[in-house]
Amino acid sequence: xxxxxxxxxxxxxxxxxxxxxxxxxxxxxxxxxxxxxxxxxxxxxxxxxxxxxxxxxxxxxxxxxxxxxxxxxxxxxxxxxxxxxxxxxxxxxxxxxxxxxxxxxxxxxxxxxxxxxxxxxxxxxxxxxxxxxxxxxxxxxxxxxxxxxxxxxxxxxxxxxxxxxxxxxxxxxxxxxxxxxxxxxxxxxxxxxxxxxxxxxxxxxxxxxxxxxxxxxxxxxxxxxxxxxxxxxxxxxxxxxxxxxxxxxxxxxxxxxxxxxxxxxxxxxxxxxxxxxxxxxxxxxxxxxxxxxxxxxx
Numbered sequence: 001x002x003x004x005x006x007x008x009x010x011x012x013x014x015x016x017x018x019x020x021x022x023x024x025x026x027x028x029x030x031x032x033x034x035x036x037x038x039x040x041x042x043x044x045x046x047x048x049x050x051x052x053x054x055x056x057x058x059x060x061x062x063x064x065x066x067x068x069x070x071x072x073x074x075x076x077x078x079x080x081x082x083x084x085x086x087x088x089x090x091x092x093x094x095x096x097x098x099x100x101x102x103x104x105x106x107x108x109x110x111x112x113x114x115x116x117x118x119x120x121x122x123x124x125x126x127x128x129x130x131x132x133x134x135x136x137x138x139x140x141x142x143x144x145x146x147x148x149x150x151x152x153x154x155x156x157x158x159x160x161x162x163x164x165x166x167x168x169x170x171x172x173x174x175x176x177x178x179x180x181x182x183x184x185x186x187x188x189x190x191x192x193x194x195x196x197x198x199x200x201x202x203x204x205x206x207x208x209x210x211x212x213x214x215x216x217x218x219x220x221x222x223x224x225x226x227x228x229x230x231x232x233x234x235x236x237x238x239x240x241x242x243x244x245x246x247x248x249x250x251x252x253x254x255x256x257x258x259x260x261x262x263x264x265x266x267x268x269x270x271x272x273x274x275x276x277x278x279x280x281x282x283x284x285x286x287x288x289x290x291x292x293x294x295x296x297x298x
Contacts, residue, residue, distance in 0.1 A: 052099050056131075057108025064099050064113060067091065069134065084134045086127060090118040100143055107151045110136070112172065114143045126156065128172045137176040141168070155184070164188055199231040204248045204274055206239055215239050217248035221256050238268050245269045 053063045060072035063080070067089035070080040091098050100114030109132070115125045126143055129136030142158035144165070149155050152173055159165030167185040174180040201218035208214050218233025236259065239246045247268040253259055254273055263271055 052102045054102045054104045054111070056104055062102065062104060062111065064089075064091075064102055069111070069129075083131065086113065086129060086134060087136070088138055089113075089127065090115060090123075092116055092119060092121050101146050103146050103148060103154070104131075105148050105151050110151075110172070112146055112148070112154050114146060124158075125177075126154070126170060128154070139170060139172075139174075139179045139181075140177045141170055141179065141181050146170075156181070159188070199229065201233050202226065202230045202250055203233075204250055204272070206241060206246065206248070208241060214241055217250070219250040219253060220259060221252050223252050236262060238263065238266055247271045249273050251275045 053061055056062050056071060059075040060077075061080075062069065062071045062083075064070070064086070068085050069083045071083050073079045073081050098116065100116040101112070103112045105111065110128055110130055113127045113129070115123075115127065115138070117124050124140070124142045125138040126141050126146070127136060127138045141156060144157040144159070146157070147155050149169060152171065154170040154172055156168045156170055157165060158168060164186070165188040166183050167188070168181045169184050171180040202222065203216045203218050205216045206214040215237055217237060218235065219230070220233055220236065222230050222232040236247070239248075245268050247263040247266075247270070249259055249263075249271060251274070254275075260271060
């Protein structure tokens with residue numbers, strides 16, 4: 001059953017939650033595939049057609065469907081009831097639409113919801129609402145994802161396409177719509193400069209437990225939307241990290257099975273697949289990309 005302790009459970013496929021249980025015993029310095037022999041499917045059940053969920057303080061699931069907030073009727077009940085319509089809510093549609101995130105505050109009294117750019121994909125707002133009566137307000141702040149720092153401050157990741165990202169701290173008790181939202185971390189680039197005046201690579205950097213650079217993987221499969229900003233990498237290194245042979249694939253790399261096949265043939269123990277997969281971006285023509293599939297995106 002899905003209860004306390006799985007606060008960050010995510011949905012694999014819109015509309016269905018897959019619940020699994022695992023007993024994992026880690027080696028002192030390495031986590032390998034054979035450590036997960038007890039991992040298995042417990043069961044599945046249908047959920048409202050939405051992509052973002054969180055867990056209330058009592059263990060019930062909470063989600064957004066359309067512009068309404070829904071909560072599980074009881075822990076493990078597998079049925080949902082509407083808590084009401086979110087005042088002033090607007091979300092983009094399509095397969096990658098809906099809210100950017102749903103985050104319940106640590107004390108369980110409020111919920112923060114990112115509007116994912118709204119129906120136009122361009123007006124970014126974060127709503128903070130009391131769960132008791134859905135009273136609250138919207139703040140004009142950019143966002144990708146969020147996590148509560150405490151019961152007042154919400155950490156937000158944000159940034160422009162092709163530019164470095166930042167982490168901000170939204171004061172959810174500040175006056176709306178223009179709140180206090182200072183930058184905590186800036187210039188999050190995700191790459192390594194090589195000294196040449198060329199387009200950068202989309203890179204993933206690995207560090208060991210001492211903070212020493214192990215190496216960097218450069219994304220091989222750059223999508224059509226990224227080609228104005230990034231050039232593709234051609235190498236496919238396997239890194240030794242804490243005694244484990246680690247490989248990397250970034251976002252759309254997952255659409256090319258031959259990359260993973262190669263890693264398997266070369267004896268990789270673990271493949272890291274960092275993603276920024278949320279909503280269709282808006283193309284330069286003003287049209288939403290509307291990817292039909294991962295292969296179409298690539």
